[in-house]
Each structure stands twice: as C-alpha cells, then as structure tokens.
Amino acid sequence: MILVKPTREHMSGYVEAISKGWSPDNVRGAVTARDHLRRIAVAPDAFLGGLDDPEARGGPVTLPDGTQAERLPGFVRWIWDGDYCGSISFRWKPGGAELPPHVLGHIGYAVVPWKQGRGYATRALGLLLTQIGGLGLSHVDLTTDPANLASQEVILANGGYLAERFTKLAAYGGGETLRFRIALEPRPICP
Numbered sequence: 001m002i003l004v005k006p007t008r009e010h011m012s013g014y015v016e017a018i019s020k021g022w023s024p025d026n027v028r029g030a031v032t033a034r035d036h037l038r039r040i041a042v043a044p045d046a047f048l049g050g051l052d053d054p055e056a057r058g059g060p061v062t063l064p065d066g067t068q069a070e071r072l073p074g075f076v077r078w079i080w081d082g083d084y085c086g087s088i089s090f091r092w093k094p095g096g097a098e099l100p101p102h103v104l105g106h107i108g109y110a111v112v113p114w115k116q117g118r119g120y121a122t123r124a125l126g127l128l129l130t131q132i133g134g135l136g137l138s139h140v141d142l143t144t145d146p147a148n149l150a151s152q153e154v155i156l157a158n159g160g161y162l163a164e165r166f167t168k169l170a171a172y173g174g175g176e177t178l179r180f181r182i183a184l185e186p187r188p189i190c191p
C-alpha cells in the first residue's frame with residue numbers, strides 16, 4: 001500500500017467510491033461527495049489540481065454551518081493498493097504548528113469500508129508523517145470523536161498522545177472532541 005498524488009490513472013476507483021455514497025470528508029460527508037462528483041464531471045483535471053494546493057489557491061473553505069473561512073495550504077493523497085482505498089489530507093499554517101480555531105487538525109483520513117481493517121490507515125498516517133518532516137513543524141494535531149476508537153488506535157500506533165479534550169466551534173455543531181498530538185522530528189521530504 002502506498003500514498004499517491006491523485007491523477008487521472010487513479011480517478012475511476014475514487015468516482016466509484018463516492019458514487020456509492022461513501023465520502024472522504026468526515027465532517028461534511030455527502031455534501032463533499034456530491035460536490036466532487038459534479039466537479040469531476042465538469043473539469044476533472046482542475047479537480048485533481050485542487051487536491052494539491054500547497055499555496056492555498058483554492059479560495060475560502062466552507063464550514064459545516066455554511067460559513068466561510070481562510071484556506072490553509074494543504075494537499076490530499078490517495079491510499080492506493082492497486083485500487084483506491086481512501087484519502088489522507090494534510091494542511092498547515094506556514095511558520096509554526098499552531099492552527100486557527102476553524103481548523104480541527106493538521107491531518108484527516110478515511111478508508112473505504114471494503115478496505116478497512118487491513119492496517120491501511122495506520123500505514124497511511126505513518127507514510128504521511130515521513131513526507132512532512134521538512135516543513136519544520138514541531139508537531140501535528142489530529143482530532144477524533146471520543147467514540148472513534150479505530151481512529152484513536154491509528155494515532156496511538158503512530159506515536160500520538162491525547163493532548164486535550166475540547167469543545168468544537170459552533171460552526172462544527174459544538175460537542176466534545178479529543179485533540180491528539182504527534183511530535184515530529186525533522187526528516188527530509190520524500191517525493
């Protein structure tokens with residue numbers, strides 16, 4: 001299993017997954033899946049280009065309550081074993097590891113149900129961590145719901161620890177969530 005920069009070659013498995021009602025977005029769910037299907041149909045290369053956005057050219061992000069907020073630089077990689085398995089995304093604020101309050105974490109991931117339980121999310125997070133060492137961040141933060149034990153296992157297996165419990169912004173519907181932290185050592189950026 002590897003992480004790939006999404007290209008046309010990988011697109012059909014992704015379209016199949018989101019056409020079945022699955023979504024890579026743990027927060028906006030079906031809204032994002034429908035939006036991606038529409039954008040792929042209209043301009044597939046522009047859609048793919050938008051998944052790799054280290055200069056935050058994509059315009060503001062829409063939060064679950066419809067409000068818009070600053071987009072941070074970021075990129076998406078697809079989890080790939082010869083077929084599309086899931087997505088892992090990373091965003092960061094240049095100059096430090098702190099995130100603005102509207103950004104719940106540096107990293108998000110989701111694996112399609114038919115590829116879960118194979119260690120893919122654990123390995124995907126480990127691979128991503130090796131790719132971001134050159135950015136100079138002291139740590140990354142990830143948030144999970146208290147009930148999401150699988151996600152917590154993924155983080156703990158990659159050296160994460162529970163940093164705090166906090167209440168999400170009203171724009172995310174409030175509710176208690178967990179912030180995990182993974183300390184980073186400076187590592188060279190892998191291609």
Ligand SMILES: CC(C)(COP(=O)(O)OP(=O)(O)OC[C@H]1O[C@@H](n2cnc3c(N)ncnc32)[C@H](O)[C@@H]1OP(=O)(O)O)[C@@H](O)C(=O)NCCC(=O)NCCS
Pocket residue numbers: 026108109110111112115116117118119120121122123143144145148149150151153154157
């Ligand atoms: C969380 C998620 C990405 C895990 O993907 P995955 O590829 O199945 O994860 P892994 O195979 O690497 O398994 C990770 C660990 O979770 C454990 N696990 C899986 N399902 C579990 C469950 N329901 N309860 C407790 N632990 C569970 C696995 O046993 C494994 O632990 P182990 O290594 O000690 O055996 C996947 O369940 C998913 O996409 N969920 C929906 C989206 C989501 O919640 N994303 C994270 C948001 S923070």
